[in-house]
Amino acid sequence: MLRPATDALGRIHSDRPAASPPVDDPDADLVRRVGTGDPLAVRALTARKLPRLTALAARVLGDAAEAEDIAQESLIRAWRQAPVWRFGEARFDAWLHRVALNLCRDRLRRVRPGGPQDLEALVDPGPAPDRGLEASDVGERVAAAMAILPARQREAVVLCHYQEMGNIQAAAALGISVEALESLLSRGRRALRAALSDLVT
């Protein structure tokens, strides 16, 4: 008798492609109401998404002012999208993250054509060795370490660690497979550990 293949953790792998079920979207109701012009829904979706998008862009770009522009532009695109959104095909949050990431990439290409090397030069490498390390210093060290990661690794760490997205949603936002996402995360965290080795206890 043929049995489905399972891996080390007992996950079942099937050769048969599964029909994709409609996507369960926690934002669906709000998006539907925004699409009808409901001002309360606009306020609620802003409260839910603007901080997330600002944080995302700030961590990808390393610049708070630019992050605000990106977050604003992303939500303006969300208002345009809401009336014509095709429910059940994708999560609105993943789409919104994809929009914000694309805007960040455009911004990085335009402002910093040299890529990560240029970004590294913009970041303070950390406190002088004779100074004690305070909490804000640790944050700055982390920011500096994140800034020198290759862009895709940085985006993967930001989505999964800071934005708390699941692997499927993060992979969708980056337009890659879940396996590729896991590889990016693993390499990114390894590089961060190396860069922050004096702080990791």
Place this chain on the structure above:
Amino acid sequence: MTPRPDSAAAAEARVRQLAESFGGDPARWPEADRPGAEAWIAAHPAEARRLLEDARSLDRLLFAWEAPRPTAAVTTRVQAAAPVQVRQSLRRSWVLTLTGGAALAAACLAGIVAAPRLVDPVLRPAAAPFYASDPDSILSEALTPWEAPVAESAMGVRS
């Protein structure tokens, strides 16, 4: 020491990979991996604690980087933009629907008008003497090559 079964070693390797990629909190691991990983963690508490604590030390550091909060000004600008953007999007979608429908209707109408002209030359050649002939003459024309030998043989004519 009892050798560990291969599946347990494979499960440990997978848990290590998950911690290295997704951090030390199993609640943040991919859903599909969680039941198997949690079973291995429950069965090997000491090894699991060591492995997860190593990943958590990096998690704690990463959380020390705080993100900026959006300002009140940007919140106001974003909300103020919504009514216009939603209205424009709705108008654009209506226009697209209407023009799409109109284009389809025009295409159908054009098809109805043009179809006879397009089909006629194919089905009916310009000069059609063959079709215009009466059936008897068509039959006699077709049989002419065969009639002579048959008739001669039937009448006993010798060459």
